[in-house]
Every structure is written in C-alpha cells, then in structure tokens.
Amino acid sequence: MDLNDTPEQAEYREKVRTWLEAHKDEAPSRSGSSEDKTYIDARRAWQRELAEAGLAGVAWPREYGGQGLGPIEQVTVNQEISRAGVPGILDVIGIGMLGPCLIAHGSEEQKTRYLGPMLHGDEVWCQLFSEPAAGSDLAAIQARARQNDDGSWTLNGQKVWTTNAQFASYGLLLARTDPDVPKHKGLTMFIVPIEDGEGVTVRGLRQISGEAEFNEVFFDDVRLEEEAVVGGVGNGWGTALTVLMFERLTIGFGSDSFGSPARLAETIAGDPAARRDSDVRRRLGEILTELTAVRFNGYRALTLLQRGQIPGPEAGLAKVTMVNAAVAATDLGADVVGPEALEPDNEWSYLISFLPGLKSAGGTEPILRNTVGERVLGLPPEPRLDKGIPFSELRAKEKEALAS
C-alpha cells in the first residue's frame, strides 16, 4: 500500500502546483453568488485561464482541446486546485458530464461547434433532465418534443433543479418524442439554446437559505433544428445514462467535501466545556470516523480507477455517508455555538440550509439504497407496474387512480 504518486504522477502534480502558485493571485474568490454577474464573469475568465494552461478538460481527448490524460490526472488537478485555495472551473457540469456525453454521442458538427466554447467558459452549459414530476423516476419525464414536417422540433415543458441556467448558453435536454412506446424508449436528447432561446424562461428557485442556486426552466413552443438531436431519436435514455456515469465520476472525485472536519474539531477544541462533554465527544468521534472512512474508500476507488475500472453503483454509499456525516457535523458545530450559528454570516449557517436539499441531489438515499441493494448485493428488484406499458397509457392510469 502506498498513497504516494508514481514518479510520473509526481512530476505532473509538480507542474500543476507550480502553475497554480504562479497564477493564484489572478483567481477570483472561491465563493460568490451565482446571481452576481460580475462574480460569474470573473469565474468565466478564470476557467479560460485554467483551460489555456491545460487544467480544464484534463481527461478530454486532445482533438477537442483536452489534455488526453486519465481520470487520475483530473483528480490530481482537483486536489491541487483545492490546495491552492482557488476556485476550479465554473462549468463543472458541462466539462465533467455534458461535454464527455457530446464526445461520446454527438455528431462531428456538434463537437466542433460546442466543445471549444464550453471548455473556455465562453458558453456555460446546464443539464435539463429532472422535472417536477420526474426525479427518482427520471424516465417519467413529460417535456414533449414533436417533430414538424420540415424535420425541426417543437418543445414544450418544464425542467427543474437546473444549476447554472441563469447564465447558461445551452442545455442538454431529455424530452419525450414518442409517448406511445414504453417510457424508456420514447426519449430523445437535444441541445437547447437557453440564453438566446426564444420561448425559454429561466426562473430562480429559492432554497432554504434564501439564495437561488438553481432554477426552473420553462419551454413554450421552442423551435429546435433537426441537428439539435444528440445520439439519435429514441435513444435518449442511453445518452442520459452516459451523463449519469460521468456524474458519478465528477461527484465521487470532486475536490470539495461538504464541511470541514478540521473546522469542526477546532470549534469544539476552542470551547472548554464542549471538549470535555462526553456526548459532544461521542458525536465528534462518530462523525470523524465516517468522514475518514469516506476518504480512504475514495483512495481505494482511485486505486481501481488507476487500474482502468470505472466506479460502480457502490459509489452511492459514499454519497450517503458523506451527506449524513456532513449533516451531523453541521448540527454538532452549530449546537456547540448555539443560536448564533444561525446568523447568516456564521460559518455553520450556510451548510445548515444547504444540506437538507443535498440529501435528494444526485439520487435520493432510498433510491441509492435500492440501486446498491440490487446491483451490488444482487437482491431482487421491487415489482414494477410500468414495465412494457406505453407511456401514454401509464399517464392515463395515473390520472384514473387519482380521480378514484
């Protein structure tokens, strides 16, 4: 066992570190409001700098402006960016998930047109999958694209939880193109203009904290050209799964964890009553045990990644542990501070508001447990009432059930 870099990796890390050391003064602050245009523009400029230095799209192929390196180098860059105390790229969703999907399923024209501006932060992207009535059961989406006689499409519907839509140029959108086949089959992926899209309305969705980090996006008779289809008509589900696979890679090996174990320990260590309180100590011990376990399981996963294995569904358990431990850590830190922790500028306040929603992000805990139970432990799936039934019929049944 060895947690050190190989000589080649160490050399790469050194190169990254040196660049960051020389340029970190040019970086904007790590945190800022996504509603603040000046801040977002500064983050775009910083992404461009990172891209030009080869620190964005590290694992993208060279022909599309990437570095053609592996996920290990991407992780190294994430770690070094975090260490330097500077923000990373602005468009994590585009570069981490949607770009790789375009590279895998897009046409040559799409790759040529979109990947460069995405990489350099000139055009930020958003992911338009979830809907008010389709989250855990993503294939139940209702946003409808109908093909016109000239081959173009007309899109109507609503998406939700859309991060970065406030300033996105484009989105990758999953729509239903054929309601008369079973639900996973009648889906198609589209590239949709957001900023300049006629009939597109972006509305901020305020969260517990009062900030609007994500949005609702409405589509009213939005016209899409035939060339907007990604991966073929009716193949939307497979294309979406590619995005979700890259999502696992992006979330699992992102540089930021939520809440700092060191800050929690400092808060308690600084309070003489707290540091001798057996309940506080037990909670602290349990939380740190969980967070440390996630860290070392991350190294185990990284070892497999280095050997060419893509993280499987078991990665969901790390998310469950991470979120629950972060909730427990924040509760403990705030309990030690008292009501003052709820003051908006207090370091615990933001996490208190942010974490409840994170439990549902990227897969709710019950859904992750279903997936892990079925795909890792091999337990049988729950019986389903929607298998093989055309989507339109399912919808009719739902309406009937509600009416009776």
Add this chain to the structure above:
Amino acid sequence: MNLALSDEQVFLREAARGALSRHKTVEAARDALENPSALPDLYPMAVEAGWNGLLVDEDHGGAGLGVFDAMLVAEECGRVLAAVPLLGLVPATAILNAAGDESLPAVATGELRPVYLPARPPSELEQGWTVEPLSGLTRAEAPRASVDGDRVSLDGTVAFVPDAPGAALLVVIAESEDGSPIAAAVAADSDGVAVEPVMRYDATRSLGHVTLSGASGRLLDVGADVLADAWYVAQSLIAAESIGAVQTCLDTSVEYAKERFTFGRAIGSYQAIKHELTEVLRQLENSRGLEYYAGWARKDKPDEFPLAASAARSAAGHALDFAARSMINVHGGIGATWEHDAPLFFRRAQLSRRLLGGTHDATDRVAEESLSAAGA
C-alpha cells in the same frame, strides 16, 4: 496511489482461509457453549501457519511482516469465529520484537506462547495507564511496578485479558513508581501469578483475569510509544476480526433474503429488508476503508495510527453490532434460536463491544486525537 492488497497479501489471506476451512470452527463455537472444554485450541494451527511469528523479525526466526498482514489473518478468523489467539499473541510479539527480547526465538517457533495484558494509554479525560476493571465504568489502574535493574516486581489485576489461559509468557504493562509506563515479561508459572480462566457469553473467546502479587519479571527495553502502539495494534485486530464476522453476517442474510418468499415475492425485494442490508454493506465498506487506513498508517504514518486504529475499531464495532442484529431480523424467529448460526455472531458482537476499552472508548479516542491536533 495504491490502496489495495499486494499479491503476497492476497496469498496470505487465501492461505489463512484454506487453513481455517479444515476446522469446523462455527460448529465448535456452538458446541462450546454447552461444554467450554470442547473448544479446540487453535494455537497449534496458528503455529503451523506461522501466525505466531508474523511480526517477529526474520533475524529472530519470524516472518517479519506487518500489522496489516496480521489483520488480514484476523479478518479470516472472524469470518468463521475461529478461536485463534491473535488478540493476545500479536500485540505481545510487537512489544517483544521492539525490545529485541531473548524470548523471541522460542516465540517464533511457537514453543513459547506469549500474551499481551492490554493497558490503555492516557487521554485528556483519563490520566494514567488503565486496564479493564472486573466490573463497572471506572477503569482500573495499570499494575504497579518496582524496578530494580532489569528485574521488575509487579502487583495488580488485569481483568478480561484475551487469550490469557494457556499462555506461557505474560507481557505486562505497568506503571513504575515515578508514574512512567514500563513493560515486563513474566513467566506465567512464576510465583505470584494467577490466571483465572473466564468465559463470558461467546465461547470462542478465551479470557482470563490475571492477578500479579509481587510477581517477578524481566524489564523489556521499550519506550512508552511501543506500549501505546500495542494497544492500537489490539484495536486494529479486533476491528479486522469484526469485519470478517460482518462479512459472514451480510453474506448469510443476503442469501436468505433472495430465497425466502412472502406475499408472493422474495423478501430481499422489499425496501425494508434491502435498505437494512445495504446499511450493513455501507458500514462494512466504511470499516474496510479504515482497516486499510490503520494498516497503512501503522507502517507509513505512525503518528496517525492511534486515530486510524481507533476509527477502524469504532466503525467495525458498530458494524458488527448492527450486522448481527440484522441477521436475526432478516431471518425472523429462527435467527434468534440455536438452530441458526446468527446467535453465535450475536454473541461475538456482544462480547467484542465490551472488551479492550469497549467500542465507545475507541470512538472517544477518535475525538481525542482530532481535538488534540486542533487544539494544540
């Protein structure tokens, strides 16, 4: 980045599994509940496999391996509830090896069987070295030592010492007159040594109350760091052993959840069962990550070993409690009877959580380590 087993470690694990498979250890665990003397002594098997000399340097006839290797063996023992005296042996050999003690060649051949008398290193809330008490939450003071040259005279009682019965050499940790901790090697058959065998609930775990009344021993040339290290080696081993037991609980429960049908479907298809079993898996995976951490830290980052070993013990202790209870839940009524193996794992969990300071003390040590790092 390489946090995985080496080929040699995979081989060691497979060899351990193979050696253990030749003994009906789970059946023995059940039989011994009614007749403790029926429990076969697996020490000769451990010697044959070379586990007694795992940590002993090659110069002294041992294998010169690391604590992580011993943990892999402990994990295999835990998987089948095998009564192999690793908890007593391995920390004892760690101390003897660090001291370069004269007993090492005999220890390495298996001729001389040592046992570690566990003593907990001081912490912010519990000053001084302490040992398990006979009963209650108040920990007992470590034995007192009066040192005269390389001879030590020892007085005190250490309760619930794993693997004490049958051991020939006691590795005792004691406090000298000036409060500093020392270690001494004491022949189990010397005057002033009494070992009272005890069985509590889990018949696979041989325990003993050890009383020293002016017992004479040989001073071991080791510092306090080695004595603290032995405590964390013991914590790592009980963690590893628990991880093995959790794996069996999970495998058995999953298999049953696929086969048992209610209301027309396998019970494993219900979320109530599925989510409980994924929770066992989650805790198992977390414990395993920490097992690797402890093994890595012992070798490459000794400063972090107390944290790593304590975190591994804490996680694995909770995991075993949870997994043993889940196994009973998933199996329904039969899981709570002697017809099934579940109670044997439950008994293991019940005793393990209360030995060597208890799971809760390991959790507190995790807090202690992070608070002292933060509050320096």
